[in-house]
Amino acid sequence: MNPHGSVRAPWSRPDPRLLWLDLGRALGPAVPVGVTAFAARDRLNLQAAITLGTVLAALAAIAVAGLVRHSTTRYRVTAERVELRSGLVLRRHRSVPRDRVRSIDLTADPLRRIAGLAAVRIGTGQGGEGKGLVLDGIRREAALLLRAELLGRTAPAGSAITELRPAWIRYALLSSWSLLIGLAPFGVFFRVLDAVGVRPDEVGFLGELWALVVATHPAAVAAAAVAVVLSIGLAGTLLLYVESWWDFRLTREPDRTLSVRRGLLTTRSVSLEERRLHGAELAEPLPLRWGGGARVSAVATGLGEGESAVLLPPAPRAEAHRVAAAVLAGSASRPPAGDAPPAGEAAAAESAAPAGGSASGEGPPPTLMPLAAHPRAALRRRVVLAIWPPVLLALLPAGLAAWWSGFPGLLWTAGAVLLPAALLLARDAYRSLGHGLHGPYLVTRYGTARRRTVALRRTAIIGWTVGRSPFQRRSGLLTLTATTAAGRGAYAVRDVSVAEGLAFAEEAVPGLLAPFVR
Amino acid sequence: MSPRHASPPQERSAGPAGTGLRPPRHPVDRRAVGWWTGQALVLVAPPVLVLVLLALLIPPARFWLLLPAGAIAAPGLLYTLVMPRWRYRVHRWETTEEAVYAASGWLWQKWRVAPMSRIQTVDTVRGPIQRLFGLAGVTVTTASAAGAIKINGLDRALAADLVERLTARTQATPGDAT
Secondary structure, X not given: OOXXXXXXXXXXXXXXXXXXXXXXXXXXHHHHHHHHHHHOOOOOOHHHHHHHHHHHHHHHHHHHHHHHHHHHOEEEEOOOEXXXXXXXOOOEEEEEEHHHOOEEEEEOOHHHHHHOEEEEEXXXXXXXXXXXXXXXXXXXXXHHHHHHHHOOOOOOOOEEEEEOOHHHHHHHHHOOOHHHHHHHHHHHHHHHHHXXXXXXXXXXXXXXXXXXXXXXXXXXHHHHHHHHHHHHHHHHHHHHHHHHHOOOEEEEEOOOEEEEEEOOOOOEEEEEEHHHEEEEEEEEEHHHHHOOEEEEEEEEOOOOOOOOOEEEEEEEHHHHHHHHHHHHHHHHOOOOOXXXXXXXXXXXXXXXXXXHHHHOOOOOOHHHOOOEOOOHHHHHHHHHHHHHHHHHHHHHHHHHHHHOOOOOHHHHHHHHHHHHHHXXXXXXXXXXXXXXXXXXXXXXXXXXXXXXXXXXXXXXXXXXXXXXXXHHHHOOEEEEEEEEOOOOOEEEEEEEEHHHHHHHHHHHOOXXXXXXXX | OOOOOOOOHHHOOOOOOOOOEOOOOEEOOOOHHHHHHXXXXXXXXXXXXXXXXXXXXXXXXXXXXXXXXXXXXXXXHHHHHHHHHHHHHHOEEEEOOOEEEEEEEOOOEEEEEEEHHHEEEEEEEOOXXXXXXXXXXXXXXXXXXXXXXXXXXXXXXXXXXXXXXXXXXXXXXXXXXX
């Protein structure tokens, strides 16, 4: 079935160019470090000498390891399996049956890209033992061929579901990571100073900067600091967005596989068979929600540790709903999967048939359907939870100020100021709550800092968990959690009334919970 | 193939679904109260004992050592007395032809259901304290990453028997467990 399908397929070795890349990467940084060490040999203190020596030794070890790895690694693709042998002392022979191959990822960092090489990551969709393997240092054309061969298709002739539009980059600015990215360079800078044993006040320009800071009004300093951190952070998130999502394409391949391709410096591609897709999740972190954006990720089984389930980067909300609907419509229109679906599930599929039929085109997105609101008690619970932190924040400083006069008494106003914001968040959290059934999907929505709308296929539900806290028992609420093999493993309908929750569980998966309801 | 999720007639509720989940049929072993008490003591006793010991050895700091000791001991004692008995009232389990059903927790309570067709493995677990009381736990895993159903505090022989029955039952039930 494939051109070189004999069991005695020859073993191939990685392209020699990979060896030069490996050596270059290890020895390249060694040159400046070595020159520095040589030039400053008389003025090095012990700590700096140890640090530089360690760096040089580590680089040498990396170079040797690369040499060994390169000279011992062999791989081959036979009719039945992909095999990889490597190691000098600890010889490893790993093989993956070809029918277990679930995803092929081509990655190429800038160096490999210049050399025309790629690494092929073969995923089996399982953690642990059969985790899959990485064939590194394959010529790009050969890698593309290999990918097509292993996935059993020739050319990517898929139809695009969505592509990156340049205007979407504005949503990158709404990332919640900007602050962290903005602070990171400063942290790294001082860590490096510490590692080579330089005290910050010995660095000339830092001293001058400090003198300037002391001479300026604190408000101006704070404004400048915020501006600097934010501009670094925003530039960082922009670069990250461009690097991660450059040339992003989500396509549906003819063989019922969803394929995501993206990346500027490292090209990443993830293939996801539709039969492993059991739903979709629309996530709206608060800043992104204010900006009218959303992200979409897949709720799928067998995605490996490093494999991303993201189906759409931060993009306009309407586009997110459209993509979620298109992705789900494809997987819903196929015949019911599974080798003998239990009776209850067959009934679920039947009762879902009319709505499912209408969704098989590009019907109304399940993530957009009107959801049932939750009882007022759920709002009460959120308000109570929201009141506590500001009240504590107000009472604690007030108490401390009464006890010790030196304490800045005005701090209690922080709590008073935060209270309305907390109450608004509580109301928003309550209004986010919702659940419903949409054809073959169970839809649940919750969260305020990161609102998630999850559509989970009802046949993928493999159990229920009903949880009740003391508050929920008092106010007649429960949290109904559907367990599933896909995605995060459990998706909750939070704070629904007891009667409604149990009826909903019964409607979603008939017969599973009913024997235990009185 | 018989309808797998259909319930036996005597379990059908009369009215519409919704007055709540009924407790699973079997309680756990009475000795579980002792086991949970032991667990609570392992958690609470060491810090209290260390503080009291230090208070005996260092007279000047006695008050400042006995104060936190008391602050830990009082709620700790309450926890040690209340939690095991409360848990004993909540923790229950049952297996039917179609599913495993178990309740656990005390303040925060959980009822979990997994159908036989989705069960992957059934194991016994016996921690050191649990073994001391002649008890064992049964862990029922499904394909979900959200964790297994755990039935703890069963009589050792009963747990072994339950594992055997569940294993036989899940093997007889078709399905790919995902």
